[in-house]
Amino acid sequence: MNPAYPPIRDLVLLGGGHAHALVLRMWAMDPLPGTRLTVINPDPVAPYTGMLPGLIAGHYRRDELMIDLVRLSRFANARLILDRATGIDRDARLIHLTGRAPLPYDLAAIDIGITSDLPGLPGAMDHAVAAKPLGAYAARWEAFLARRLAYPRVSILGAGLGGVELALATAHRLQTEGAKAQVTLFDRGDSPLPDLSARARRTVLGALSALGVTLRLGANVTAVGPSSLTLSTGEEIGSDFTLTVTGARPQPWLADIGLDHVNGFLATDASLRTSDARIFASGDCATLAHDPRPKAGVFAVRAAPVLLHNLRATLSGQPLRPFKPQSDYLKLISLGTRSATAEKWGLTVTGPRLWRLKDRIDRAFMDRFGPYPAMPTPPLPSPSTQGLTAFLDQRPLCGGCGAKLGPGALSTALATLPLPQRPEVLSGHGDDAAILATPTGVQVLTTDHLRAFSHDPRLMARLAALHALGDIWAMGATPQVALAQVTLPRLGPDLQTRMLAEVMEEAAATFRAAGADIVGGHSTEGAELTIGFTVTGTAARAIPKHGAQPGDALILTKPLGSGTILAAEMAMAQPDRLMLGEVWAACIAQMSRAQATAAATLAPHAHAMTDVTGFGLAGHLLEMLDGSSCAATVRLSDIPLMPGALELASMGQASSLQPANLAAVSWRMTAPDDPRALLLTDPQTCGGLLAAVPRALAADLLDQLQSQGHDAAIIGEVAAGQPHLTVVP
Known part of the structure; x- marks a missing residue:
């Protein structure tokens, strides 16, 4: 905007x-x-x-x-x-x-x-797949092919133009797979393809016969079972895959x-x-x-x-x-093989050239959604300061944790701060959250915010809340209260009210689900949407970031890759044979997974625990090792990665913060030349917990985490020695 x-x-x-x-x-x-x-x-x-x-x-x-x-x-x-x-x-x-x-x-x-399902047909909702919407049908079809049945039986309900095309395509595909298939096309009516001319109808029906498709007219299917159909005559017909193409609903x-x-x-x-x-x-x-x-x-x-x-x-x-x-309009009807029939104004033509014409038309439509034209960038004024052009040519600034300051700049700035002097303050500058002594234990206090990487304020509110809660959970504390800090972009009055309401409603629901309440906050207008929270929590004792012991197993509760995926989405990357939108949606689903149950499982046993966020797994693990005076080894083969993250990293996609993260740890990390190692310095938003736990308990804790739905893994172990990270394949 x-x-x-x-x-x-x-x-x-x-x-x-x-x-x-x-x-x-x-x-x-x-x-x-x-x-x-x-x-x-x-x-x-x-x-x-x-x-x-x-x-x-x-x-x-x-x-x-x-x-x-x-x-x-x-x-x-x-x-x-x-x-x-x-x-x-x-x-x-x-x-x-x-x-x-x-x-x-x-x-x-x-x-x-529209949909083409049959909600009134017994068993259809459970045992049949509708041709529309297409996405679910395509997935079910590929899963069916993967079964590699020697004698697959496919039934298609509805002998309209769509059903006939899919019957032809089905028979051709199964023949090319080497299967001895039985493809049957059912229709209640007695006259197939009434909208086609007589010549076009003969051509299409001939193609059905040539591919061995059985056409049963006047057939009334009354029930669909897991491996059969029942007709009104009582006849039962075997069917391993039942498709409904019965017209628009x-x-x-x-x-x-x-x-x-x-x-x-x-x-x-x-x-x-x-x-x-x-x-x-x-x-x-x-x-x-x-x-x-x-x-x-x-x-x-x-x-x-x-x-x-x-x-x-x-x-x-x-x-x-x-x-x-x-x-x-020109009806181009695929005949299963790379041939097609074309009909318009009663004229019919058939042959491979018609399929090539249809292919060109279809690909031309999809090309509109391939590489999008680059929007022009306003030229720099002349003269401008030396070095400005080179600076602007860097990667665009990411959102989420990818927009944070690099660890080098942050540590340099924090080095000038005096150490806390109040006796109730039990933490230092490098801890995940402030730890304050109370008569019954400790109170932890943290603050975090996210620069928006999505135009959806409700989504950003939920993720910002979960991200801020990460520090509370990482210290084994129970969330208590939160204060919101919201910067809205410039909007008209109605949209401003709507956006702020979405942010606060979603944030309140997210904190309430975690057992906390929003008790106040601050809002302002700015250049872009930024959402942050200050959160408190209570615990009998805080799980420190330091305290890992040689022999401990390292457990990670979420896969890596969010920084790379979010950066690729913001850059509108178009990876080959990979749907970036599906990768992004899966990433958002992982980021949206709260870590409360993971923290409750690990906290009673963890010697040290932190959350993996802006500095990446390597950066946060080295912070743990620094405080514990230990070394560690992690195995790339055991580190879970988000779907698509490795492919995107291999093609050069990365967060704008990743180079600074790598520079901060590369001299203290030994890693193979492996594209998976790139993701060790990938900044994570709403990342998982990293815990050092006794080796004897690790397998049981992992089973508990996985039973709770966490994509957790044991990724390595802590060893004696100077703080150093060894990465092995």
Whole structure:
């Protein structure tokens, strides 16, 4: 967001369908000043359905047809909320979500797609997979192929165009895998593919026969079992994989929000606006009331520019524009092999060249979400101070712990501070938190804050709270109270109120879950969102950072990699064959995991404990060794890593703080030339606990941690000697 034009209204896009994906890309190239853009989607990636048959047939990799909504939202400077909408309160202008509090909007658009499941068919929800949404289907299909059945039996319910394409793709893939497959296509009707011309229908039915697909018409499936189907005649048919492609079914909640609809599909006027002027709709979940069209992605793609124009026009008080869909469209039907049939205006052509045409069209669409154009950087004024250009050419400043000062600068500054003189202060400058003696034990006091790395203030509040609690848990203390320090970016009054409410609501819930309360704080306006907390806790005794003993085992309770992943996401990296959005979502899930149970398990037995945060595992372990006058060995093969972190580090992605972390420890660390060693100095946000525990107890403690859901591991051991870290493969 350009700080010169603070947002004053909220535009929320529900769903990451084709139309919304294109709107996001076009918005990025020309954002509307004064509007904050938010995207809500349950998954970090959205599939391009046109390439689904090619994926099932084995012609495409999964990553080739997935739109990375995390990268796209970063490019569009939009807030991405990974959640599912369940309803809209139009009077209060609130969108209800599955996993978080309702979200306010000023203007909304809906593009949430459809489903093809059969909720009324006994057993279908448990034993069948729906073709839509695509993501779950693709994952289940790959898992089925991995079983390597010698005689796989696949049943597909619904012999419409989509079902036929998937039956052809399925049969081709299983043949190429060398399986003697039985693929059966069921339909209640007696006339398959009624929307195709007679010639195109004959071509497609011939392709089914050539690939050995059995077509059963007039077949009424009455139940789905774990390995069979039951027909209305009582006949039972074996099925190892059952797919439902029975036509479009809208998300049920759309019919319950008081908008005009046609059988659950939102009815829109020519401008794509629903019966509520503040809500637009497009894609398969909507229908043009005056001019209905088939559920085909081509119409969503064509509607995107009109939708963008009308959203901007509504926000800026300009006239709307009508969407005029074409009367017919080119139907390109994949035939399983690298061949296709094309039909338009009653004309039909078939052959490999048609598949290549479809492939070019599909890849051209996905290329729009490949490398994004770099936004121009304003030139430096001339003259400027020598060295400024080189300084600005460094890695962009990261958020989270990656934005902290390097350990060298910090230790130099702290060296000038006098030692504490008050007798109740039991800690020094290097401890995780201040330790104050009390009549019943100790009170610990810490403070921490995070520079935002996400446009989602609720997410940042939760992570900042958990990050601050880390020091309390690392000392074996019970959280008590917290004070908040919040810096909001410049916003309009309504958005300022909304953002601060989101921050405080989420922070309060997070601290309450940890047994603490927010009792006050301070807020201010600044250049960007920054959230911090001062937290107190109580304990009978504090677990020190020092105190590790030779022979102790080292337990780490979370995998490493958050700094690298967050840096790659902020840089909109595009790793080969790796969906950055999915890597980022998995990283956020790890960061969101509280360490209270881990601390409670380790604290009674730990000789020393700390949390792994900004200085990385190597930096914080060396702090432990310095205070304990010991050495340590860690094994790279035993250190858990977040999915995708190693691949990103190997391609040069790293936090802006990582070089300073490496410089601070490299002279005291012996490590092999191994890309995994790069992640030992990766700054962690909401990192895990690192504990030195008696070797005899380590295995049992690890079992307890893993049973609690922590991805913990024994990564090494403490040894006698001068403080030094030895890293082995």
